[in-house]
Amino acid sequence: MSAASLSRVPVTIITGFLGAGKTTLLRHILHKAQGHRIAVVVNEFGSLGIDGEILRGCGIEGCRDDDIVELTNGCLCCTVADDFLPTMEALLDRADPPEHVVIETSGLALPKPLLKAFGWPTVRNRMTVDGVITVVDAPAIATGRFADDPDAVAQQRAADPSLDHDNPLAEVFEDQLNAADLIVLNKTDLLSAEELAQVEAEVRRLSPRPIKIIRATEGKVDPAVLLGLGAAAEADLDARPSHHDAEDGEHEHDDFESFVVPVPEQASVEAFLTQLQDVASTFDVLRMKGFASVQGKPMRLAVQGVGTRFRHEFDQPLPAGADRSGRIVVIGQKGLNEAGIRAALSHGAA
Numbered sequence: 088m089s090a091a092s093l094s095r096v097p098v099t100i101i102t103g104f105l106g107a108g109k110t111t112l113l114r115h116i117l118h119k120a121q122g123h124r125i126a127v128v129v130n131e132f133g134s135l136g137i138d139g140e141i142l143r144g145c146g147i148e149g150c151r152d153d154d155i156v157e158l159t160n161g162c163l164c165c166t167v168a169d170d171f172l173p174t175m176e177a178l179l180d181r182a183d184p185p186e187h188v189v190i191e192t193s194g195l196a197l198p199k200p201l202l203k204a205f206g207w208p209t210v211r212n213r214m215t216v217d218g219v220i221t222v223v224d225a226p227a228i229a230t231g232r233f234a235d236d237p238d239a240v241a242q243q244r245a246a247d248p249s250l251d252h253d254n255p256l257a258e259v260f261e262d263q264l265n266a267a268d269l270i271v272l273n274k275t276d277l278l279s280a281e282e283l284a285q286v287e288a289e290v291r292r293l294s295p296r297p298i299k300i301i302r303a304t305e306g307k308v309d310p311a312v313l314l315g316l317g318a319a320a321e322a323d324l325d326a327r328p329s330h331h332d333a334e335d336g337e338h339e340h341d342d343f344e345s346f347v348v349p350v351p352e353q354a355s356v357e358a359f360l361t362q363l364q365d366v367a368s369t370f371d372v373l374r375m376k377g378f379a380s381v382q383g384k385p386m387r388l389a390v391q392g393v394g395t396r397f398r399h400e401f402d403q404p405l406p407a408g409a410d411r412s413g414r415i416v417v418i419g420q421k422g423l424n425e426a427g428i429r430a431a432l433s434h435g436a437a
């Protein structure tokens with residue numbers, strides 16, 4: 088390792104599809120790495136800034152609010168020059184610069200344009216990508232979320248040989264796997280040993296290089312394993328093919344959309360969760376997350392859905408007299424029935 092690289096601030100990029108468990112893994116890193124100055128940059132698809140709020144509310148000692156920087160102005164991979172690089176420079180120029188930077192990309196971000204950004208003159212000599220960690224939602228693979236329909240692919244290829252996927256989720260997922268220096272196979276609690284072995288074999292088959300795969304539940308992996316990979320990934324781009332290489336990194340997330348839906352105060356947690364699950368399944372929603380209030384409850388209800396699987400917690404007190412309406416971010420493939428979803432969530436669940 089050269090003297091220059093020794094003095095560069097290491098950056099870990101956490102990528103992985105919507106809801107794979109990136110924020111959960113990040114929280115675990117922050118909990119376990121207390122005493123180290125880690126700055127966190129979070130980017131979300133959908134404008135509510137929920138991940139930033141979850142991380143800020145983590146209550147971890149030594150984790151200061153200004154160590155968590157949110158980039159909500161579009162997907163990181165598309166806003167590299169406008170948003171991302173100035174943010175990195177500002178972190179480096181602080182009086183007490185971080186020892187390590189961890190970036191959580193949005194679930195729809197392609198990691199390669201981000202990696203390329205570390206070759207830009209303003210950061211090239213000051214930062215190095217220590218490693219790309221790809222968090223994989225093991226049950227989503229088991230249910231074929233990222234799989235193509237072979238007949239549809241064959242048909243599309245006949246029409247246009249340059250196309251290789253019929254499923255945009257498969258494309259994002261593969262780009263994220265291709266960029267990885269380490270793969271965390273998360274949510275192992277939701278699969279049997281046999282299913283897990285199949286999923287791991289599938290991930291290995293899809294990876295372009297022999298990459299270490301670590302199984303995890305709730306992102307619980309020792310930060311000593313995650314940080315300090317020394318990959319210098321920005322100097323190794325050719326080993327990380329992207330479906331968008333031919334487009335010189337230019338792309339838009341045309342295949343996905345997101346919007347924020349206001350929700351009224353709810354009568355009960357259970358009824359609200361049932362309503363959300365119904366909406367997720369009826370309208371084929373990929374991801375929902377947000378906050379609401381429940382009658383008679385002084386705390387705010389945080390809800391998270393990946394497909395139809397939901398979790399909730401009362402995460403913090405609502406100030407007396409606060410507005411008790413809530414907001415939910417909805418993310419799915421293009422063509423979501425937005426009006427239908429808004430209508431379904433506009434009345435409190437009975």
Ligand SMILES: Nc1nc2c(ncn2[C@@H]2O[C@H](COP(=O)(O)OP(=O)(O)OP(=O)(O)O)[C@@H](O)[C@H]2O)c(=O)[nH]1
Pocket residue numbers: 103104105106107108109110111112131138193194273274275276277303304305306374391392393397398
């Ligand atoms: N059962 C189970 N649920 C998990 C596990 N890890 C995370 N989750 C849940 O999965 C949901 C999504 O987790 P997040 O950490 O927010 O996922 P993310 O990748 O940051 O999501 P986006 O930023 O929206 O792409 C949350 O409800 C988590 O509590 C796990 O190992 N097992």
